[in-house]
Amino acid sequence: MLIRLLRAHLGPYSRPITLLVLLQLIQTIATLYLPTLNADIIDNGVIKGDTGYILATGGIMIGVSLAQVVCSVGAVYFGARTAMALGRDMRAAVFTRVQSFSTREVGQFGAPSLITRSTNDVQQVQMLVLMTFTLMVSAPIMMVGGIIMALNQDVPLSSLLVVIVPILGVIIGFTVSRMRPLFRTMQERIDTVNRVLREQISGLRVIRAFVKDHHERKRFGTANDDLTDVGLRVGRLMALMFPLVMLVVNLSSVAVMWFGAHRIDSGGMQIGALTAFLSYLMQILMSVMMATFMFMMVPRAEVCAERIEEILSTETTVVPPASPVRELSARGFxxxxxxxxxxxxxxxxxxxxxxxxxxxxxxxxxxxxxxxxxxxxxxxxxxxxxxxxxxxxxxxxxxxxxxxxxxxxxxxxxxxxxxxxxxxxxxxxxxxxxxxxxxxxxxxxxxxxxxxxxxxxxxxxxxxxxxxxxxxxxxxxxxxxxxxxxxxxxxxxxxxxxxxxxxxxxxxxxxxxxxxxxxxxxxxxxxxxxxxxxxxxxxxxxxxxxxxxxxxxxxxxxxxxxxxxxxxxxxxxxxxx
Structure with missing residues (x-):
């Protein structure tokens, strides 16, 4: 449902998206190239005392870094612009469809739910698109490129990746599978809070007249507590996931340093190569963490997309005429x-x-x-x-x-x-x-x-x-x-x-x-x-x-x-x- 919604609304923005992907590709290549240059400076410049090589390679690193910054800024600009335009178009589409509804469809969804779907739900999808454009495009390129570059530095040491990446995948899969139903419940609880709040604001005179302030505070408190309860359950899953991911990252760093030191001691690897390998490992793990962050947003955005699509796919019972009559001969019979x-x-x-x-x-x-x-x-x-x-x-x-x-x-x-x-x-x-x-x-x-x-x-x-x-x-x-x-x-x-x-x-x-x-x-x-x-x-x-x-x-x-x-x-x- 999420893919179908995005495909329907991102079509007009193919050119900026293409430019965005190109900028992200250049930025990621620059990021992957920098550790190799750094390793060259250490192994071929610092250890050998070749100042000219250090300055020349350092100049290249500065140029690559500048290209990385420019592409990063451009990618963020085009990503934000496209995501905001997507949000605008979805809100307009929902508004237009709701305007065509008869009283039957409006009553079916309810005003609070329609407001939530037009605002909060659209915002969740919009944020996912923004994060996808700024993070997710570069994450898979960085992960695959990091693995290739790590293999280029040292193949035996790269065998650690065979253990590390699947462990992270299991952690992410477990968390996402638990989050999706919770996010659906969260959006429904937001609907309930909006409905109760709207009723209480609209019916304030009645509440005061019947001295029901305590009853209404209790009713709102129940709805608010239900939403908080779901939010806490989501928070506990996130609180569990991040320490586990960081534990894997830190243990991976220790393992690389341990086995890498033995490789250097045996002469099978140089110090600069170990430094570059450690950088590539961090890039791989960071790309996995970015993907993790994205996967945490996907379940909620998917639920929101389903709710938006439910409105957009609902046909009004008041159907416009195919061949409308545009003039009447009489006057009001x-x-x-x-x-x-x-x-x-x-x-x-x-x-x-x-x-x-x-x-x-x-x-x-x-x-x-x-x-x-x-x-x-x-x-x-x-x-x-x-x-x-x-x-x-x-x-x-x-x-x-x-x-x-x-x-x-x-x-x-x-x-x-x-x-x-x-x-x-x-x-x-x-x-x-x-x-x-x-x-x-x-x-x-x-x-x-x-x-x-x-x-x-x-x-x-x-x-x-x-x-x-x-x-x-x-x-x-x-x-x-x-x-x-x-x-x-x-x-x-x-x-x-x-x-x-x-x-x-x-x-x-x-x-x-x-x-x-x-x-x-x-x-x-x-x-x-x-x-x-x-x-x-x-x-x-x-x-x-x-x-x-x-x-x-x-x-x-x-x-x-x-x-x-x-x-x-x-x-x-x-x-x-």
Whole structure:
């Protein structure tokens, strides 16, 4: 999975990678050549007292060292640049795919996990690539080259490598095999910590209201301790591995000095050759240690790559049309024909056989008990989710065939939980229409009954809005969301319980202003408050995912028991008449 992910995203960077490998090759060759030059100085210069040879060879060593430094700096530069670009591309790919998800896929992964995969998981893969470019390219060259150069110095002494390298390989293999499942658990525990922390920050008022501070501290502490426990288990493996590797390295040095001294004493080897052999041994072992360090990162990066690939390979259930319709002839005629929505694997459909029409210039209201499927029904129209059977049509065209931009221009949605982005009042309103003038914004605010409180801000339209709109009240947030939809001037307005946080007087003024503003548009209102929808041209009554009534307020009061129960739970018989 890791290889496939890297192959898919490193393709555009073949030229810098080729240059990087070339620089690493030159640097490694220079590193391998220096001990041989040093041995020549000792054996042919120092021992023989040849100053000229020492200076000449020393000059070559300086030149080789300079080439090594230049290539090293260049390799690090190109490696870092490519790794950072890879991280950027992966984050962009994950973001683009998540943006295409329907509410079903977002719910499947969960927001905390999506955030972790876009940040921490991508960073782990990026770090592995960076370390691979700066260390792993040179490590195998140095190890193979070191063995060759060591054999060139003394073949009998090189037999020590036959024992040393397999021992290191066994240590590395044992450690890596234990680390991989731990790293998978670690990433899942990070997801859990993010989820708990996000819930606690978002639900801070509820926590304070119910005095659950101690409970939430305990819940976060449990998640934090679980992550710490996995981290400690990984740390113990690392703490075990490094001393073992260093023990092998130090024993190898002692063994080389011991057997090398005997080789010198017998005349089979020179002092400079022993010095060079010891340098090559250290280079071989260092390359193995670099590989060890890399192998420690690979399991975690592999797990992260699987999690990233899981997102990238998940296809959205809201599929863009192959041949999109880019123009509509009519203006906002909405129709649902036997629409059904069922979650994957669910025994029962959430919505079943939903059929009704909503016409321009009319207001269609949807009412029903909690859990009857009202919000799910509204979400089918702008394709936040797609019907699993039947169809949703705008101006006679199935919404699944409409161009995404056209659908967005045609439909203006005010969701049940209005969300405002960090920025200003103006930037949030222009989310509906980037070309809107200040006059357009004030007009929309006037209709949404939001002009009064916005004009009281010292900055006016430039007043700051915190993420989620947390620095304004619930009612103000709803009115700003309504104004945002009005700025777009769509043919179809969808209000999903968008007046629940308003007092009755504001609600009445807003509905009266909306009636004038949307008199040529199709308006669909989902509401719990009967007073909000009793004047609608058509009222759809939902119960357990089915349409159980359709008509005006008076018609439904006379012949629909479900609607009558809802109305009388809020109004007296006289008020409902």
């Amino acid at each position: 909405l129709e649902l024909r036997a629409a059904e929505f069922r979650y994957p694997g669910a025994e029962e459909a959430v919505l079943r056989d939903i059929s009704f029409t909503a016409r321009p210039g009319e207001t269609t209201a949807i009412i029903g008990s909690t859990g009857s499927g009202k919000t799910t029904l509204i979400n089918l129209i702008p394709r936040l989710s797609d019907v699993t059977d039947g169809s949703v049509l705008v101006d006679g065209v199935d919404v699944r065939s409409l161009d995404e931009a056209l659908l967005a221009r045609t439909i203006g949605l005010v969701p049940q939980k209005p969300y405002l982005f960090s920025g200003t009042v103006a930037s949030n309103l222009r989310y509906g229409n980037p070309e809107a003038t200040d006059e357009d914004l004030w007009a929309a605010l006037e209709t949404a009954q939001a002009r009064d409180f916005v004009s009281k801000f010292a900055e006016g339209l430039d007043a700051p809005i915190a993420q989620g709109g947390t620095n304004v009240s619930g009612g103000q947030r709803q009115r700003l969301a309504i104004a945002r939809a009005l700025v777009r001037k769509p043919e179809v307005y969808l209000f999903d319980d968008s007046f629940s946080a308003l007092d009755y007087a504001t609600d009445a003024r807003l509905r009266a202003a909306l009636e004038q503003e949307t008199r040529e548009s199709t308006v669909v209102i989902v509401a719990q408050r009967v007073s909000t929808i009793r004047g609608a041209d058509r009222i759809i009554v939902l119960d357990e995912g089915r349409v159980v009534g359709e008509g005006t307020h008076r018609e439904l009061m006379d012949d629909n028991e479900t609607y009558r129960e809802i109305v009388l739970s809020q109004l007296t018989e006289e008020e409902a008449a």
